[in-house]
Amino acid sequence: ITGESGLGKSTLINSxxxxxxxxxxxxxxxxxxxxxxxxxxxxxxxIEERGVKLRLTVVDTPxxxxxxxxxxCFKTIISYIDEQFERYLHDESGLNRRHIIDNRxxxxxxxxxxxGHGLKPLDVEFMxxxxxxxxxxxxxxxxxxxxxxxxxxxxxxxxxxxxxxxIKIYHLPDAESDEDEDFKExxxxxxxxxxxxxxxxxxxxxxxxxxxxxRLYPWGxxxxxxxxxxxxxxxxxxxxxxxxxxxxxxxxxxxxxFRSERLKRGGRKVEDEEVNxxxxxxxxxxxxx
Amino acid sequence: GQSGLGKSTMVNTxxKSKVSRKATxxxxxxxxxxxxxxxxxxxxxxxxxxxxxxxxxxxxGFGDQINNENCWDPIIKYINEQYERYLREEILIxxxxxIPDTRVHGCVYFVPPTGHWLRPxxxxxxxxxxxxxxxxxxxxxxxxxxxxxxxxxxxxxxRDLKAHAISVYPQEDFDxxxxxxxxxxxxxxxxxxxxxxxxxxxxxxxLGRKTKWGIIEVENPMHCEFPMLRDLLIRSxxxxxxxxxxxxxxxxxxxxxxxxx
Numbered sequence: 001i002t003g004e005s006g007l008g009k010s011t012l013i014n015s016x017x018x019x020x021x022x023x024x025x026x027x028x029x030x031x032x033x034x035x036x037x038x039x040x041x042x043x044x045x046x047i048e049e050r051g052v053k054l055r056l057t058v059v060d061t062p063x064x065x066x067x068x069x070x071x072x073c074f075k076t077i078i079s080y081i082d083e084q085f086e087r088y089l090h091d092e093s094g095l096n097r098r099h100i101i102d103n104r105x106x107x108x109x110x111x112x113x114x115x116g117h118g119l120k121p122l123d124v125e126f127m128x129x130x131x132x133x134x135x136x137x138x139x140x141x142x143x144x145x146x147x148x149x150x151x152x153x154x155x156x157x158x159x160x161x162x163x164x165x166x167i168k169i170y171h172l173p174d175a176e177s178d179e180d181e182d183f184k185e186x187x188x189x190x191x192x193x194x195x196x197x198x199x200x201x202x203x204x205x206x207x208x209x210x211x212x213x214x215r216l217y218p219w220g221x222x223x224x225x226x227x228x229x230x231x232x233x234x235x236x237x238x239x240x241x242x243x244x245x246x247x248x249x250x251x252x253x254x255x256x257x258f259r260s261e262r263l264k265r266g267g268r269k270v271e272d273e274e275v276n277x278x279x280x281x282x283x284x285x286x287x288x289x
Numbered sequence: 290g291q292s293g294l295g296k297s298t299m300v301n302t303x304x305k306s307k308v309s310r311k312a313t314x315x316x317x318x319x320x321x322x323x324x325x326x327x328x329x330x331x332x333x334x335x336x337x338x339x340x341x342x343x344x345x346x347x348x349x350g351f352g353d354q355i356n357n358e359n360c361w362d363p364i365i366k367y368i369n370e371q372y373e374r375y376l377r378e379e380i381l382i383x384x385x386x387x388i389p390d391t392r393v394h395g396c397v398y399f400v401p402p403t404g405h406w407l408r409p410x411x412x413x414x415x416x417x418x419x420x421x422x423x424x425x426x427x428x429x430x431x432x433x434x435x436x437x438x439x440x441x442x443x444x445x446x447x448r449d450l451k452a453h454a455i456s457v458y459p460q461e462d463f464d465x466x467x468x469x470x471x472x473x474x475x476x477x478x479x480x481x482x483x484x485x486x487x488x489x490x491x492x493x494x495x496l497g498r499k500t501k502w503g504i505i506e507v508e509n510p511m512h513c514e515f516p517m518l519r520d521l522l523i524r525s526x527x528x529x530x531x532x533x534x535x536x537x538x539x540x541x542x543x544x545x546x547x548x549x550x
Contacts, residue, residue: 005403005405005408006401006403006404006405007403113293114433115291115293115294115401115402115429115430116291116292116293116353117292117293120292120353121353121354121355122355125355142433144432144433144500145402145430145432145433147498147499147500148500148501215435216435216436217432217435217436217502217503217505218436218511218512219500219502219503219504219505219506219512220500220502220503221502222502223502228501229501229502
């Protein structure tokens with residue numbers, strides 16, 4: 001989960017976990033201060049969905065974009081992604097391949113600020129730097145600051161800008177024809193909602209006689225798990241039902257890309273030289289001819 | 290302030306709430322496009338029977354780029370230009386009795402509601418601005434923070450400003466009345482919205498934002514501090530802002546300029 005500082009990434013991760021772990025647990029009502037994330041933190045949890053147990057590792061990244069000059073601020077994140085690929089490649093090439101642990105990043109939720117007029121140049125640069133390494137799912141953070149109309153406008157704006165800059169984001173596959181109607185409808189709905197507008201919270205608020213997770217304002221309560229208030233549930237559903245596909249695309253596309261580039265460089269690490277993709281394409285073409 | 294924080298909307302709201310609302314039609318949404326250059330809007334407002342000419346200058350947002358060094362230059366340039374204009378008039382041999390005063394008396398700085406702290410960009414910008422103009426920091430789009438988060442954020446901002454020795458309006462040195470200590474305000478404005486009345490058609494029209502979970506009223510002090518900001522700028526501290534600009538900021542500019550030549 002990555003994005004600018006202060007967009008609620010860490011809070012959202014907690015929201016994701018709390019949903020499934022302990023539904024009856026009492027959470028203290030006082031504001032839980034989320035401290036600033038200063039380095040990449042990975043937490044693993046086991047969740048159950050549709051009778052299937054899944055092991056989910058969520059990686060929280062420090063926000064960037066704070067500095068006046070943000071030229072190299074997301075290097076750590078890119079290194080992290082590459083490191084996981086590197087490790088897998090190493091394990092895969094080893095002698096004992098029975099117990100390879102797959103720590104590769106299968107999905108990246110990119111948080112976009114709701115305050116601007118769309119994507120910032122920093123967002124574009126970052127996404128272009130990772131769209132060939134990982135599945136990107138754009139997410140609009142702190143969505144309770146936008147009215148429904150504003151959300152629609154911003155979603156469309158962002159999708160237009162993504163296309164304009166040639167950024168490749170993850171596309172949900174259409175439902176198979178043999179799946180039931182509900183599932184097909186759900187998939188259609190999910191596809192139409194990207195980028196998801198989310199609101200995260202760790203606090204339990206009393207609303208309409210029951211306790212819900214949300215944010216309490218003087219003018220009302222924003223409920224995290226209310227589909228009319230935000231797309232949190234959609235995000236969670238998408239993550240779980242499409243986990244298989246996310247893994248497959250990572251294996252078949254992103255990992256293979258990484259592997260072929262890596263082996264071509266003859267075992268030298270990424271930092272050692274700039275790889276000129278155009279150059280390689282030309283060489284390949286010449287080879288084919 | 291940064292791009293997309295609602296500066297242009299606030300300029301509109303400032304005038305809407307003072308000038309008549311007859312002009313707007315119910316339900317019509319006004320979309321504010323992105324501001325690309327400095328724009329000044331002037332209105333004549335009446336306060337306690339006295340007519341005043343209020344000019345609000347809207348600036349394009351900054352901080353969008355990857356490298357934002359020197360993004361404060363255009364705005365600092367604008368402020369200094371106004372001082373220069375006044376200075377030129379003042380040193381003429383035959384000068385007008387009432388010199389047209391286009392100087393900037395107050396600068397409202399919009400802080401993004403991250404809820405964490407002031408970013409280096411904000412600190413640097415405010416530091417430079419506070420040396421030449423009265424800066425009033427404001428937390429923008431405050432409907433994204435709960436009341437607890439707001440209080441914490443305010444405190445952290447005040448601490449940060451103190452730690453970096455940035456003196457915002459009202460400056461401590463000129464403070465005679467301790468009650469005047471203004472806090473950082475929070476703003477949220479948008480289109481006029483019809484608040485559903487009790488079925489008898491007695492719905493009041495309020496300036497606010499309509500959401501699924503409630504209506505945020507701009508002029509409700511429980512919801513946001515916009516009325517406080519408006520009153521500070523236009524009513525209670527208007528004269529003070531002008532005085533400090535004239536006696537302190539303008540004088541330092543003048544000294545600097547005369548020393549240069």
